[in-house]
Amino acid sequence: MQGHEHTDWHTQPAEASLAELNSGPDGLSADEAERRLQRHGPNRLPQRKNEGPLKRFLLQFHNLLIYVLLGSCGVTLILGEWLDSAVIFGVVLVNALVGFIQEGKAEQAMRAIQKMLTQESRVRRDGKVSVIAAEHLVPGDLVLLEAGDRVPADLRLLDTRDLRIEEAALTGESLPSDKQSEPVGAAASLGDRSSMAYSGTLVSAGSGVGLVVATAGHTELGRISHLLGNVQRLQTPLLADMAHFARQLTLIILALALATFAFGVLLRDYSVGDMLMAAVGLAVAAIPEGLPAVLTIILALGVQRMARHRAIIRRLPAVESLGAVTVICSDKTGTLTRNEMTVQRVFTREHSYEVEGVGYAPSGTIHCDDGRLCALDSADDLRELARAGLLANSASLHLLENGWSIVGDPTEAALLTLAGKAGLHLSQESRRLPRVDAIPFSADRRSLASLHHDHAGHGLIYQFGAPERLLEICQRQWRAGSDEPLERRYWHQRLNEGASQGLRMIGLAMRPLEKASQQLDEADLNEDFVLLGLVGMIDPPREEAIRAIAECRSAGIAVKMITGDHAATAGVIARRLGLAEGQALTGAELDRLSDAELDARLGETSVFARTSPSHKLRLVERLQAGGARVAMTGDGVNDAPALKRADIGIAMGIKGTEAAKEAAQMVLADDNFATLVDAVAEGRTVYDNLVKSILFILPTSGGQALVLLAAIALGLALPITPLQILWVNMITAVTLALTLAFEPAERRLMQQPPRDPKVPLLSGWLLWRVLCVSLLLTVASLGLFLLTQHQGWTLEESRTLALNVLVAGEAGYLFSCRRLREPAYFGFRQNPMVWGMVLLLLLLQLAFTYWTPLQELFDTASLSLNAWGWCLLAAVGVCLAVELEKTFYRWRHPVRDERQADSA
Secondary structure, eight states: OOTTTOOOOOOOHHHHHHTTTTOEEEEOOOHHHHHHHHHHHOOOOOOOOOOOHHHHHHHOSSSHHHHHHHHHHHHHHTTTTTHHHHHHHHHHHHHHHHHHHTTTTTTHHHHHTTTSSSSSSEEEEETEEEEEEEOOOOOOOEEETTOOBBBOOOEEEEEEEEEEEEEEHHOSSSOEEOSSSOOOTTTTGGGTTTTEEEETTTEEEEEEEEEEEEGGGHHHHHHHHHHHHHHOOOOOOHHHHHHHHHHHHHHHHHHHHHHHHHHHHSSOOOOHHHHHHHHHHHHHHHOOOTTHHHHHHHHHHHHHHHHHTEESSSOOOOOOOOGGGGGEEEEEIIIIOOOEEHHHEOOOOOOOEEOOSSSSOOOOOOEETTTTTTTGOOOHHHHHHHHHHHTTTOOOOEEEEEEEESSSHHHHHHHHHHHHHTTTHHHHHHHOEEEEEEEEETTTTTTTEEEEEESSSSSSEEEEHHHHHHHEEEEEEEETTTEEOOOHHHHHHHHHHHHHTTTTEEEEEEEEEEEOOOOOOOOGGGSSEEEEEEEEEOOOHHHHHHHHHHHHHHHOEEEEESSSSOOHHHHHHHHHTTTOOOOOOHHHHHSSOOOHHHHHHHHOOOEEEEEHHHHHHHHHHHHHHHHHOOOEEEEEEEHHHHHHHHHHHEEESOOOOOHHHHOOOOEEEEEOTTTHHHHHHHHHHHHHHHHHHHHHHHHHHHHHHHHHHHHHHHTTOOOOOOOHHHHIIIIHHHHHHGGGOOOOOOOGGGGSOOOOOOOOSSSSHHHHHHHHHHHHHHHHHHHHHHHHHHTOOHHHHHHHHHHHEEEHHHHHHHHHHHHHSSSSOSSSSOTTTHHHHHHHHHHHHHHHHHHHHHHHHHTOOOOHHHHHHHHHHHHHHHHHHHHHHHHHHHHOOOOOOOOGGGOO
């Protein structure tokens, strides 16, 4: 709130807060509210001014690789090849349209947050309660809250009655927070500020009155929106690599064209006009026009394959980003855990039970003491405790198509599930002990209770809640079907045992009444209870998440849990997940660490608890500053800024908020952390296939360029015309390169570390392979051109042979490209596209050579059968030479990994 945003409202007494905002028990007057509305503005999140659609569309062309493509389009226009120009420009236009459409979705994250603001609120003004639009709220207003309301602004609570607020989307806390009006300490984190209610959260139970202390962009929700709006989305690794690659390629092409022009004019006495056309032809040969189309197709295929694994990609270049990540930062609730409270331990005075099964499904085995299976018919102590949790309950379970769902409090729902596992049925128990009255959960009392009768004139009160509260009101305990004096030491030992396992402990008790009663009073809940036992529950980790984390580690990817939950709970979950590295850091501790101190702790810390949105964002930024490629998973509004900042943000599709989904680049449709493993493997496969395609396409352009350069240097006629070059680039190379997009993952893909972010796409070993194959293609093509010219072939026949030899060499090289380091693969089953495209290419080349219309268009001539023997020899020779180079490399680098290869 303007002028008051510095105030720590949670630390101030309610009366002081009212005084500071010049408000009172009757609220503001209508006139004062109007004046404040004019001063502070409406209670809605500010919207950033977006760039216009025309500017956003034109910015899609602001890329060096696009400039190269447009230049190649201009080249073909100069040559008068209108069809080729149209094809090249079509590729550019399609890429621009895709980028324009997807970028238009980027600002939807903040609009999704705005939807969390409620439309109407009940306020007290001039001593009267009225309903007004939430955007008309001002600092100093008194807002009345009830169950089901969405909090319309940040409120300092003045009065509460059993108020509980669901804050998971804001804090990551898995359970509703109990609220009260007393101030809390200044160091309290967002999730511990029990005297506050924050904008966008949901009232799950009770009622209250709150003083508006912040509206619009000054709320905690507005602060997240501001963080989100100012976070710059990083380039994906692919886009960064492609930008670097485009710069290198452009410089090489320009240097070759200028050198060729200067050489011909200054040293060979060619005319300026002839050498200008020769330089243009060289540029056409060197520019891989088909590369952007092939890359787009490879990414699109990756999107489809990931979708089959329930990973939905929102931004096309993000497909391969997961293959480059070195750290995954994950939210806990709903991502690594099920977000379903589950009873795992039950302690009675007779036995200690372990309850199997997770989630709200009322099925699962129960084991007693030494691990033996529990006989439910004889487990009277367990059934009596479970009956109390069942009958005093206000929640309900429902079986839906996608599993069991709850209505009500997660803790109460967990007790319903326990009763089902113990063989109890609500309908039967309710008939035997009908409910007469109930008192809902109270934050002051920290328990709830219900009153029942047994049809025989006797009454019975069940109560469950905080164990400390029940130990105060219980003088006796239940054992062997009767009550006996309470052994407090025993129960404190059980409490400590449960706490050491990270369990949330709940106590259950009963109070028999000699006579049935029709009304339950607060005074009835303060004494003479018999303790039935304790239950320990937890939001359990997903089993598949445990396996996924182990697989991520084997792939060289660190996993860090960042949660708003308590450190003790987070630590227990982390140990179960296999993330018990180092001591957990809390948000308060993060605030005390400088960037340098935090950087030193990041490597040894896997768990971060009690974190705010700004903490999550800072952790992502510091990991990136240390050279990590970071993936961030999350489902809440509090995750959105970090999701946007990460190299790749991953939102949960089922339980994720719209803000999280819009800020992310990828959505897990099944909310399953294990889906990340499949996505990482797919991302690595996509990148490998991109490298294979580049390794295949560049030597094609390089070989053509070197053929032209050699011919110009030797003063020969061009062995291949510019038009024939375009045939190879746009038809042949794309046809063969496309098959590499369908290559499956190579062996041991997920046992290798992520590729080194410092290694460029056009690394040293890639350049060597490109140069080597370019030279092989040049020698074969130019050599046979010179040989046949010497033998008296016509120029058209020699050019036709030179081009077919070039294409045949590419076909042989294709089989070597199917494996980056391993031997060439000639199999059919794993990728039948390869042999299919080779056969299609053969048909195209036969038509290119013998079909009269194409002969006239491309100036080709028919060849004898012996000429095709030379083509076959060129294909085998190129493949064999590359395989020898691979063998030599494996001998020189037996333990090195291709992802870590550099300029060796």
